[in-house]
Amino acid sequence: MFNKLKEKLSGFTKSLGKQIDEKAIPVEPAQEEESEIDFISPSTPETEEQLLSGVATEIVNDEVEPQKTIVSDQTTDTKDIDAKASKSPEQKKTGLVSKAKALVFEREFILDEKDLEEPLWDLQIALLESDIALTVAEAITEEVKSELVGSRRKIGKDTTDIVEQALRNALYNVMSANIFDLDDYVRNARKPVHMVFVGINGTGKTTSIAKTAKRFKDMGYSVVLAAGDTFRAGAIDQLQIHGDRVGVKVIRHQEGGDPAAVVYDAIQYAKAHRADIVLSDTAGRMHTNLNLMEQLKKVCRVSTPDLIIFVDEAVAGNDAVERAAQFNEAVPINGSILTKTDADAKGGAAISIAYITGKPILFLGMGQGYDDLQKFDPKWFVDQIFE
Numbered sequence: 001m002f003n004k005l006k007e008k009l010s011g012f013t014k015s016l017g018k019q020i021d022e023k024a025i026p027v028e029p030a031q032e033e034e035s036e037i038d039f040i041s042p043s044t045p046e047t048e049e050q051l052l053s054g055v056a057t058e059i060v061n062d063e064v065e066p067q068k069t070i071v072s073d074q075t076t077d078t079k080d081i082d083a084k085a086s087k088s089p090e091q092k093k094t095g096l097v098s099k100a101k102a103l104v105f106e107r108e109f110i111l112d113e114k115d116l117e118e119p120l121w122d123l124q125i126a127l128l129e130s131d132i133a134l135t136v137a138e139a140i141t142e143e144v145k146s147e148l149v150g151s152r153r154k155i156g157k158d159t160t161d162i163v164e165q166a167l168r169n170a171l172y173n174v175m176s177a178n179i180f181d182l183d184d185y186v187r188n189a190r191k192p193v194h195m196v197f198v199g200i201n202g203t204g205k206t207t208s209i210a211k212t213a214k215r216f217k218d219m220g221y222s223v224v225l226a227a228g229d230t231f232r233a234g235a236i237d238q239l240q241i242h243g244d245r246v247g248v249k250v251i252r253h254q255e256g257g258d259p260a261a262v263v264y265d266a267i268q269y270a271k272a273h274r275a276d277i278v279l280s281d282t283a284g285r286m287h288t289n290l291n292l293m294e295q296l297k298k299v300c301r302v303s304t305p306d307l308i309i310f311v312d313e314a315v316a317g318n319d320a321v322e323r324a325a326q327f328n329e330a331v332p333i334n335g336s337i338l339t340k341t342d343a344d345a346k347g348g349a350a351i352s353i354a355y356i357t358g359k360p361i362l363f364l365g366m367g368q369g370y371d372d373l374q375k376f377d378p379k380w381f382v383d384q385i386f387e
């Protein structure tokens with residue numbers, strides 16, 4: 001999953017990490033420790049021993065005090081304490097010198113806009129090549145820039161950590177638009193909750209309905225399916241097979257019938273049988289097919305769904321994002337399901353779709369089995385990319 005994207009982001013992280021490494025400079029030791037370094041400074045020879053013995057006494061006292069209680073029942077510790085207390089001034093001095101050295105080797109860096117110009121350009125290209133929509137790629141690079149430019153940052157051994165964290169935050173932020181917990185919603189909503197699934201042909205809409213039905217059924221809800229794709233030959237039977245396999249009722253009419261009537265009947269059935277959830281299939285259609293889009297608007301108007309869920313395949317990249325935006329204009333969607341993420345190397349649609357539509361991703365389809373449905377969580381997603 002997302003292997004190409006992982007490669008590209010890792011390339012960016014490494015090259016900017018290297019640049020930071022080259023730019024990083026040793027830092028002045030912090031104030032407190034500076035005074036300790038002064039004790040061993042050859043420029044103050046008369047006071048050095050005095051000061052040093054003062055500090056050493058403090059250290060020894062610090063170390064002895066808390067252990068006094070242990071001393072009474074652990075005789076071996078007494079030796080330790082004695083050893084510490086009897087360190088020569090030279091030994092104490094060496095301890096302080098090594099402490100000072102460790103501090104001097106800490107490094108920090110400040111990046112300015114110019115430092116980042118080229119790497120951020122490379123990042124933007126890498127994101128575009130991963131099928132991330134232009135506005136989203138710009139938003140990500142802006143976030144990375146604002147996190148890295150200007151502020152003074154200390155670095156540890158691995159400079160790539162800093163870059164990775166900036167990227168993680170940026171990706172998380174663009175993907176977490178209007179986070180919405182579908183499970184909470186269903187738990188609290190008036191029943192039956194009605195969800196209509198929309199999208200183009202062949203992207204995995206019917207399979208996603210079956211997966212969603214199974215998921216809710218496993219959670220203890222009773223689910224009814226509405227075979228609202230009366231347009232495509234075989235679509236009704238296909239949904240029936242899925243319904244039988246996952247063990248939920250399917251309401252169906254004749255092929256070529258009015259989809260709004262099927263959906264209406266499914267809701268009546270659910271009310272009569274106190275079912276919790278109705279999931280309605282609709283005919284796949286291109287967003288450019290105006291007649292079919294008008295028909296979809298009618299289905300959504302007549303059946304007043306609680307949620308309209310857009311389904312598309314992650315492998316379609318930018319096309320999926322564009323379709324989501326256009327369906328959202330026709331019948332305001334509440335969220336998306338992205339299928340076939342298991343076969344998607346680029347990750348562009350998954351990263352862009354929530355940002356572009358302003359509506360959250362609800363689930364990711366991750367295989368052909370009924371359980372291959374992952375509730376979407378931006379943090380989980382970002383972890384997958386950097387695992």
Ligand SMILES: Nc1nc2c(ncn2[C@@H]2O[C@H](COP(=O)(O)OP(=O)(O)OP(=O)(O)O)[C@@H](O)[C@H]2O)c(=O)[nH]1
Nearest residue numbers: 201202203204205206207284339340365366367368
């Ligand atoms: N690898 C993989 N395949 C999937 C996933 N979801 C669906 N598929 C497959 O995609 C194909 C199309 O799925 P359908 O559910 O029939 O697609 P649809 O959108 O309902 O198509 P229409 O009925 O033509 O509207 C099937 O072979 C599914 O098994 C997924 O998450 N991963």
